[in-house]
Amino acid sequence: GQQVMQIPQYQHVQEGEDFTTYCNSSTTLSNIQWYKQRPGGHPVFLIQLVKSGEVKKQKRLTFQFGEAKKNSSLHITATQTTDVGTYFCGGGSSASKIIFGSGTRLSIRP
Amino acid sequence: GAGVSQSPSNKVTEKGKDVELRCDPISGHTALYWYRQSLGQGLEFLIYFQGNSAPDKSGLPSDRFSAERTGGSVSTLTIQRTQQEDSAVYLCASSLGQTQYFGPGTRLLVL
Known part of the structure; x- marks a missing residue:
């Protein structure tokens, strides 16, 4: 079945540094969504990408x-x-079900 | 309503007991999802309802788990004969298109 892998699992950065998380699907996606979950909170939608190379x-x-x-x-x-917080990607298939990656937890040193 | 609501917010139960978790989706949203999130882990898909179609139960971990959605609105996730490994936050989300709106979750602790 469809799998969505996300790396890294954790990232600890100094405030002011840049951060990147990557998401890879085993199958071609119709769209991809990104969510952010603050500590103790629930996932909140950030954005959806639909077009190739968008x-x-x-x-x-x-x-x-x-x-x-x-x-x-x-x-x-x-x-x-x-x-x-933790950033999740979710891969959408044509069946409208979204498979989420395992998330990348970002922590920051002030 | 203004958002997805779930009840109870916290549930402590004894091993072997049954529990019911409730989700009230956003009015008009045709799709409803249940996920499980263990401490510090990702979102584990459990079940997906879309309109009047048969639900996608492919994520249910065992036959102790079941869910129903009455009248295309409220959903109940039932866990029978709970085990300690069932302890997690159970999240419900609803959507009209592709964007999912999550509820605050039910934190389940099985002693």
Whole structure:
């Protein structure tokens, strides 16, 4: 069945440094979504990418969808303490079910 | 409602007992999902309801787990004969399109 792998599992950075998490699917996706879960909270939708090679930006966050629609990345420029949390990617198939990656937990040294 | 709600927020039970977890999705959302999240872990898909179609039960870990969705709205996840390894946060999400809106979860502890 479809699998979505996400790396790294953990990332600890100094405040101000950049951060990137990568998501890889075993099958071609119809779309990919990114969610953020703050410690003690529930996942909150960030963005959805649909087109091959698509790049979207939200302030310091840059999201990319690979040309083959099998991988994606989230890059945060100049991290801030408010960026702390776990970032999940979710791969959407044509059947509308989303398979989530295991998440990347970001912690930040002030 | 304003968002997805779940009840109870916390549940402590004894091994072997049955539990029922409830999810109230956002009004009008046709899709409803249940996930399990163990401490510090990712989102484990359990079951997916879409409209009146037969649910996708492919993620249920054993036959002790079942779920139903009445009237295309409220859903109940039932765990029979609970085991300690069932302890986790159970998250419900609903959607109209592809974006999922998560509830606050039910934290289940099996002693």
